[in-house]
Amino acid sequence: MVDTVNDDTELFTIGELARRTGLSVRTIRFWSDSGLVAPADRSTGGYRLYDTGAVARLELVRTLRELGLDLAMVRRVLARQATVRDVAAAHLRALDAEIRMLQVRRAVLRWVVRSGSTTEELRLMNKLARMSAEERQRVIDAFVSEVFEGVDPHAPGAHLAEAMSALPTELPADPGPEQVEAWVELAELVGDEGFRQRTREMAVAGARGGEQQPQGPDPERIAEHAGGAVRDGVAPESAAGGEILGRLIGPELSAEERVELADRLATFTDRRVERYWHLLGVLHGRPPMPPRVPAFEWLIAALRAHARDASAS
Incomplete structure (x- = not known):
């Protein structure tokens, strides 16, 4: 049954409002108790009555709840403390x-x-x-x-x-x-x-300075020659390994200088660190780079193995 406050204002009971909106009586009552949709009046029997504006307000509350907003945020939107656009964003x-x-x-x-x-x-x-x-x-x-x-x-x-x-x-x-x-x-x-x-x-x-960096052969030449030795299974200490080493360093390097170079190269050669860069590349979607550490490890071993050759010459 519809009551009226005056001739221009149509009022609805919760049951009538539920039929108009498709919401359950229980939901409307809960939202009303939460202050989201206030009754416009009460009937002579004390029942809550709602005006036509409550229909639109209930539709907005339902939409905001379906978007996942909690009641506190819905209340802010209804109070115009936050715009629907901002909340949607x-x-x-x-x-x-x-x-x-x-x-x-x-x-x-x-x-x-x-x-x-x-x-x-x-x-x-x-x-x-x-x-x-x-x-x-x-x-x-x-x-x-x-x-x-x-x-x-x-x-x-x-x-x-x-x-x-x-x-x-x-x-x-x-x-x-x-x-x-x-x-x-x-x-x-x-x-x-x-x-x-x-x-x-x-x-x-x-960080110690440029003089502390390993001043060895060009990395591309190391990849070419030492990397090739790794692929071909050439032992660093072998005569063939010595020949390949000769393509990378000059004969003027003394035994001490070869060992020193090997030690300095070893400081900056680590498979796990190279793996770190590889994993970052995977996460960034970059194409994989061929591993270079094995070539440097071969060169380091060759420098140490053939240091005595330099001292004997």
């Missing part, structure tokens, strides 16, 4: 973040289906893959801060700090299993004490 960002999270979880499941895993491996994969961008960056920043503490940011070689902190702020929109795996491996790597100590050793040595 905020929830769009939240929805985008949720979609990204679901995509990461899908990538994790793909990895599990493809490779299989133990329960512990799956737990770790989910934990690390579900980290927020801020949490992921915090892990890398803590690593870089520890490794480069006290290193002059303007010193030669100190630019490595900036390069090593270049973790993407977000995983790709639809990360592949290899990118999820790369993030997990990277997080484990920077958490390894031995890796942090080794990286700091390189950072400190690199």
Whole structure:
């Protein structure tokens, strides 16, 4: 039954309002008790009555709730403390973040289906893959801060700090299993004490000045000749290894200079550090670079093995 306050204002009971809006009586009563839709009057029997404006207000509340807004935010919108546009934009960002999270979880499941895993491996994969961008960056920043503490940011070689902190702020929109795996491996790597100590050793040595950098053969020549020796299985200490070494260094280097060069090259040669750069490349979607550390390791071994040849000559 419809009552009227005057001839121009039509009023509805909660039941009538429910039929008009499709909402349940219980929901309308709850929103009314929460102050979102206030009654315009009460009947002679004390029942709440609502005007036509309540219909539009209820439709707006329903839309905002379906967007995921809590009651406090709905109340702000209705009180015009926040515009629907601003709230929609905020929830769009939240929805985008949720979609990204679901995509990461899908990538994790793909990895599990493809490779299989133990329960512990799956737990770790989910934990690390579900980290927020801020949490992921915090892990890398803590690593870089520890490794480069006290290193002059303007010193030669100190630019490595900036390069090593270049973790993407977000995983790709639809990360592949290899990118999820790369993030997990990277997080484990920077958490390894031995890796942090080794990286700091390189950072400190690199910051001492240009004279401390290894002045050896051109890296491209090392990749060509020493890398070729690795591929062909040429032992560094063999006569053939000595011939290849002769293409990379001059005969004028003394035994002591060869050992010194080997030691300096070894300071900046580490497979795990190279792996760090590779993993960053995977996360950035860059094509993989061929590994160079094996070629440098061969050269270092060859320099030490043939140092006595130089002293005998």
